[in-house]
């Protein structure tokens with residue numbers, strides 16, 4: 001049985017950032033990273049919007065607000081240092097009718113509290129800045145940017161591997177954890193059968209499966225991860241340069257999802273999305289029934305029904321956007337007139353890992369669960385790609 005000082009589970013951006021931080025801070029430690037897929041960033045990290053968030057929405061003092069602000073600076077600096085693609089294009093939040101102006105004002109004040117110094121724009125100023133965008137008002141957050149998080153993750157891992165103390169194993173699905181005195185025993189399913197490793201400490205960065213590992217360890221887990229699929233479309237070529245900023249609607253403040261937005265992508269094209277549909281399995285990227293469906297697991301507990309009832313209006317709207325391309329296009333055409341379903345090309349979906357408590361409440365902030373020899377990153381939804389480096393530092397600060 002191989003022995004390590006640290007085992008990290010999951011090679012998404014959080015696992016990669018933790019591996020990188022750990023290999024620098026503990027150069028003599030032996031570190032193992034176990035990943036169930038055959039490459040890094042195959043789940044949320046490689047399927048997101050690619051936005052380097054500035055921290056518009058989050059309550060001051062929350063992990064999200066603090067780590068997002070730090071993460072913005074650090075992600076930009078990291079991209080610059082390692083010559084990864086990025087652009088600090090700014091984000092325009094737009095109100096499409098008078099009813100949205102009050103919510104827009106509240107969000108603007110939140111931005112000011114988060115020291116982002118947003119600029120309020122009139123309808124006329126918006127038309128000048130973005131001729132294809134129609135709005136009754138809006139505000140600009142200049143700091144927001146875009147990058148390719150797959151590349152950021154690959155880079156974090158390759159730097160960590162250069163240190164010589166990190167061992168990365170793909171196609172290793174961790175399915176058992178047990179604390180035995182001052183060691184933790186970790187078993188992973190591999191194409192060659194089960195393998196067991198021993199470590200001094202385990203860090204769980206398994207994204208949507210983080211709850212499963214907490215439970216496998218026998219710890220009390222008062223939440224579970226539910227899969228919210230975000231469906232996107234790519235706009236046809238004539239819309240590649242439809243806006244020079246990212247264009248976001250004013251979201252429902254009760255929801256952690258930001259509304260279908262226009263996103264400039266690294267690569268020079270534009271996407272619209274994502275909506276937010278409760279998926280029938282943690283890896284069901286399209287449709288309802290597939291080999292990956294986990295209908296009983298997802299819908300067999302009362303928390304999910306409480307959640308669906310609480311957010312029934314949003315749930316119906318989101319479902320409509322999934323069932324009807326025309327309806328989806330209408331959401332976009334509210335602020336970008338002229339776009340129709342005929343302008344949509346297929347694009348890969350992503351699945352958000354979102355923690356929900358037993359009463360069916362969405363847990364908004366990042367969440368950590370620990371035991372003597374384990375630290376679980378329990379809830380790391382958006383903007384966790386932006387915040388990955390500060391999250392990694394937080395993990396280490398809880399270890400040492």
Ligand SMILES: Cc1cc2nc3c(=O)[nH]c(=O)nc-3n(C[C@H](O)[C@H](O)[C@H](O)COP(=O)(O)OP(=O)(O)OC[C@H]3O[C@@H](n4cnc5c(N)ncnc54)[C@H](O)[C@@H]3O)c2cc1C
Pocket residue numbers: 009010011012013014015034035036037040041042043044045046047048049050051052053172173174175205206207208209210230274349350351352353380381382383384385386387
């Ligand atoms: C549609 C969408 C849009 C988003 N947009 C943005 C955005 O624009 N900006 C932003 O900052 N954030 C965004 N996010 C959020 C961001 O992508 C995630 O918060 C972030 O990627 C989480 O990283 P992670 O490493 O925790 O999870 P993941 O990327 O999901 O990685 C977890 C890894 O663990 C592995 N794993 C799971 N179980 C096991 C096991 N038992 N054994 C071994 N390995 C295991 C998985 O295969 C996976 O590789 C978005 C997310 C989605 C889904």
